[in-house]
Structures are given as C-alpha cells and as structure tokens.
Amino acid sequence: MAENYKIKVQNVTKEYDLFKTQSDKLKSFFLPAKNVPHFWALMGISFTVPAGETLGLIGVNGSGKSTISNIISGIIPQTTGKVDVKGDTSIVAISAGLRKNLTGRENIRLKSLMEGLTNEEIDEMMPDIISFADIGDFVDQPVKSYSSGMKSRLGFSIAVHINPDILIIDEALSVGDDTFYQKCVDKISDFKKQGKTIIFVSHALRQVELLCDKVAWINYGQLKMLGPTEEVTNKYREFTQWFKSLSKKQKRAFESKKKNVQKEFDINQYQKQITDDYSKKHPDDRHAQSKIKKLFYGSVISEKMSVPNRLLTGFIGLLIIFFCLVNFSGHHVTRVLAHPRSILHPKKTLYVPNNRTHHNVIKQKHHKKGIHKK
Ligand SMILES: Nc1ncnc2c1ncn2[C@@H]1O[C@H](COP(=O)(O)OP(=O)(O)OP(=O)(O)O)[C@@H](O)[C@H]1O
Known part of the structure; x- marks a missing residue:
C-alpha cells in the first residue's frame, strides 16, 4: 500500500564550502578547492509529513530551518539523501522569490507563469492577489522600494492564490502588522480545512502553537525532536531559558562547540553508521551497502564537477x-x-x-x- 505522505525527507545533509572570495569560488568550478573550510548546515535529517498536516519547524538562528525548507521547495539541492515531495510547493519567505527590479504586478505575473498558470488565469486572479496584499499604488512600483512587510504581504498573497498542494511559510508572518497577520492566519486555517499540507517555519512559538499539528526542532543541523506541538515547544522553551541563563562566555563556548561539530562532520562515517543500523535491522539483506549508497547519492545532483x-x-x-x-x-x-x-x-x-x-x-x-x- 502506498504511504500517505506529502513530504518524505531521508538522511538529508547539506554541505557549504566557505570560500573567502568570489574568485576562489569561481576557481573551484574548474580546479579542486584546497584548504577551503566546509560547513555542514544539515547533518542527516529525516522526517515525513503526512497529507493535510501542518508541521512547524523551530530552532535557534542558523540551525538549518531555511536550508531544509529550501531543499524541500527545490530551490537548492541537498548534498546527500532523498527528498520525495508529492505535489506542487509554493514557498513564502521574506527574501525569496521576488525580483526587486520588477513591479509588484510584474512579479505576480512572473511567479504565476513560473508556477504554470496561463495569462488568462493570472488576469482573473490579479485583482484578488492585489486586494489581499493590500499594498495600494505600490503594486506598480519596483519591489526594491517596498518595506519588508510589503514584500512579505505580496509574497504571501501570490503563494496562497497560486493554490499549491504544499505551502511553505518561512518567517514570512514575522514582519507583517497585526491586521495582515490575522488575514494570513485565517488563510492558513482555510488551507488546513481544505486538507493542504503546510510547513511553517517560525521563531514565534505562539504562532507555531496556534497553527501546527506537529513540530520538528532543528538543532545545529540535526533533528533534535519531532512530535506533538506542545511537547516539542515546551522542551524548546526549557532549552532557550537554559541558554539565556548562561553567561556571554558560556554562550559563545556552547555555540562554538556546536559549530565545530558541524565543521568536522564526516559524511562517510555517517553513511557507515546508517548502513550498520540498516544491516542490524535486516541481517539477511546482502545489498545493504548498495541500498544505502543509492539512498545517499541516488537522487542527488552534484554541485561540484566530477x-x-x-x-x-x-x-x-x-x-x-x-x-x-x-x-x-x-x-x-x-x-x-x-x-x-x-x-x-x-x-x-x-x-x-x-x-x-x-x-x-x-x-x-x-x-x-x-x-x-x-
Ligand atoms: N550559502 C551559504 N553558504 C555558507 N553557509 C550558509 C549558506 N546558507 C546558509 N548557511 C549556513 O547554514 C546554517 C543554516 O542556515 P539557515 O538559514 O538554514 O538557518 P535558520 O535556522 O533558517 O536560521 P534563522 O533562524 O536565522 O533564519 C547557518 O549556519 C548559515 O550560516
């Protein structure tokens, strides 16, 4: 029987090369980069989002929430692992998806065309999108003249009117005013009623508690906890309170220890650990190694040239x-x-x-x- 999920993320990692200059980055395209520090923003994340569920993603700054949302939306590729998304996704993030030199109206058309809508469908939807965004005459001004709240309004309005199967909201509600926030919450509730799947990334735990069925706590590139909303948000609150109680020096030491783990992460060791775990569960499977290798690299488009x-x-x-x-x-x-x-x-x-x-x-x-x- 087919599993009833909309999103399945398995052993996903994301590595960034920390180049000092743009020319080093360009050179690495042709020559193997030497002495470039690596940083693993994700060190093996796995979770499943069933159809109709709203999953909250929480975690401190830099823990990897946007990275995993962008991988699920197809904006960036993962380094290893498998991401299976059943349906169209639309992501709303404060800084994603809007072309700053185009006007609001042009952005609406461009994003809708990219999502596969026809010009007639866009003409029909245009007044609703503009009215929901409520940005007045600014709709005919270049987006570079918008405040972050206005960009977020426009991005959210486009995303919900495109009517995707899966809506990913990355911190987009944090910059709007109260009236717009309430409109968004109502729209998200409508989406939930229609049985759509939502990923909601936020630092605002109250919003998460109001909207999410389950929560994943991402902690320095790893999935620390996944479960019912209140259980996870309560544990996360305990952690943030403990962190706040530390002195500045202790905070710095804690963060640098975590970041060092992300710099020294060994992908081969991780693959071996996953293979060993699989072999323990399936002792008769002689293809464990090749199966895990396929899971890690089978659906990955390498960003580096062979x-x-x-x-x-x-x-x-x-x-x-x-x-x-x-x-x-x-x-x-x-x-x-x-x-x-x-x-x-x-x-x-x-x-x-x-x-x-x-x-x-x-x-x-x-x-x-x-x-x-x-
Ligand atoms: N292009 C990049 N190059 C190098 N490092 C990156 C890049 N993009 C993200 N990172 C690093 O990856 C880590 C995860 O970043 P990400 O934006 O996913 O975190 P986040 O949990 O969404 O943070 P925030 O809550 O601040 O939005 C961070 O340490 C960040 O510095």
Whole structure:
C-alpha cells in the first residue's frame, strides 16, 4: 500500500564550502578547492509529513530551518539523501522569490507563469492577489522600494492564490502588522480545512502553537525532536531559558562547540553508521551497502564537477583559446599545426579564404588606386 505522505525527507545533509572570495569560488568550478573550510548546515535529517498536516519547524538562528525548507521547495539541492515531495510547493519567505527590479504586478505575473498558470488565469486572479496584499499604488512600483512587510504581504498573497498542494511559510508572518497577520492566519486555517499540507517555519512559538499539528526542532543541523506541538515547544522553551541563563562566555563556548561539530562532520562515517543500523535491522539483506549508497547519492545532483567533466571543460577551454590565437595570427590552422611557432609571428592581414589570398587582396587594392606594377 502506498504511504500517505506529502513530504518524505531521508538522511538529508547539506554541505557549504566557505570560500573567502568570489574568485576562489569561481576557481573551484574548474580546479579542486584546497584548504577551503566546509560547513555542514544539515547533518542527516529525516522526517515525513503526512497529507493535510501542518508541521512547524523551530530552532535557534542558523540551525538549518531555511536550508531544509529550501531543499524541500527545490530551490537548492541537498548534498546527500532523498527528498520525495508529492505535489506542487509554493514557498513564502521574506527574501525569496521576488525580483526587486520588477513591479509588484510584474512579479505576480512572473511567479504565476513560473508556477504554470496561463495569462488568462493570472488576469482573473490579479485583482484578488492585489486586494489581499493590500499594498495600494505600490503594486506598480519596483519591489526594491517596498518595506519588508510589503514584500512579505505580496509574497504571501501570490503563494496562497497560486493554490499549491504544499505551502511553505518561512518567517514570512514575522514582519507583517497585526491586521495582515490575522488575514494570513485565517488563510492558513482555510488551507488546513481544505486538507493542504503546510510547513511553517517560525521563531514565534505562539504562532507555531496556534497553527501546527506537529513540530520538528532543528538543532545545529540535526533533528533534535519531532512530535506533538506542545511537547516539542515546551522542551524548546526549557532549552532557550537554559541558554539565556548562561553567561556571554558560556554562550559563545556552547555555540562554538556546536559549530565545530558541524565543521568536522564526516559524511562517510555517517553513511557507515546508517548502513550498520540498516544491516542490524535486516541481517539477511546482502545489498545493504548498495541500498544505502543509492539512498545517499541516488537522487542527488552534484554541485561540484566530477574529474572527467573538469578535464573535458578544460580541454574545450584550451581549444577555444587555440582557435582565437590562430584567427588572430592570420595563418591557416593547418600551417599553425605544422609550424606551431608561426602563431608567434602574426601576418599583417587576417587570413582570407579561397583565392582571396594576401597577394590578391593587395593587388586589388593597388588596382583600385590605379597603381599598376609591371
Ligand atoms: N550559502 C551559504 N553558504 C555558507 N553557509 C550558509 C549558506 N546558507 C546558509 N548557511 C549556513 O547554514 C546554517 C543554516 O542556515 P539557515 O538559514 O538554514 O538557518 P535558520 O535556522 O533558517 O536560521 P534563522 O533562524 O536565522 O533564519 C547557518 O549556519 C548559515 O550560516
């Protein structure tokens, strides 16, 4: 029987390379990056969200909530693990999805087209989206002139009117005023009644308690707890109160210890641990290793180029440079191949194909000027 879930996340990790400069990042595209520190924003997260459930994601700043939401929405890829999402997702985040140089109205059209709506459907929905966002004449101004509250209103309005199967709300309600917040809560409740699936990322525990059926507490890249809303929020409150009671020095030491674990995380060790756990549960399965390898890497699009791809890209780059130099030298490519040094002695005129040789071209020029050599 098929499992009745909308989102299934299995052993998901996310690694970031902490490049010092943009040029280091660009270089790493072609050459293996050396001495670049790594940071594992997620160190193996697994959970399932059944259809119709509202799951809250809570955790301190930098714990990985946005990273996992963005992976589920398909905005960024995971480093390892499997993410299975059944249906269309629409994400509302304070800073996601709006093009700052386009007007509000243009953003509505662009985002709706990207979600597969036709121009007729968008024309029909446009007044409702504008009215819900309640941003007045600003709808025809570029989004870069909006306050964060206005961006959030517009983003939320577009996302709910597109009517996705799965709605992901990342901190988008935290910047709106009370009236808009109430409108959003009503809309989210409507969504819940319609049996839609929602992921709600927030630091506002009261909002989480009001809206969520279950809560996942993400703690420094790991799933610390998943369960009924009150159980998890109560434990999280205890943790934040304990953390607040620490001195500044103790807080810094605690955070740096956690971040070091994220820097030193060993993906191979983690894969081995998951394989061992699987083998203990299924002692007769001789394919445990390959199954876990497939689970880790089977659905991952690598952001890094493999060695053959690096070599191929480098070779194509060299070919392009070679043909540019040949063209610049004015010699025929066969001559350059036969006498490579000729590339260092460019002709005065560029290579002319067929019978329009250098000599003929000069002759024609002289002819036009009326110069006749005997
Ligand atoms: N592009 C990136 N490059 C390097 N590190 C990144 C990148 N994006 C996120 N991170 C790091 O990954 C970790 C998780 O970030 P994320 O935004 O998911 O946390 P969060 O729980 O949503 O935080 P907040 O509550 O502050 O929004 C953080 O330590 C962050 O610095």
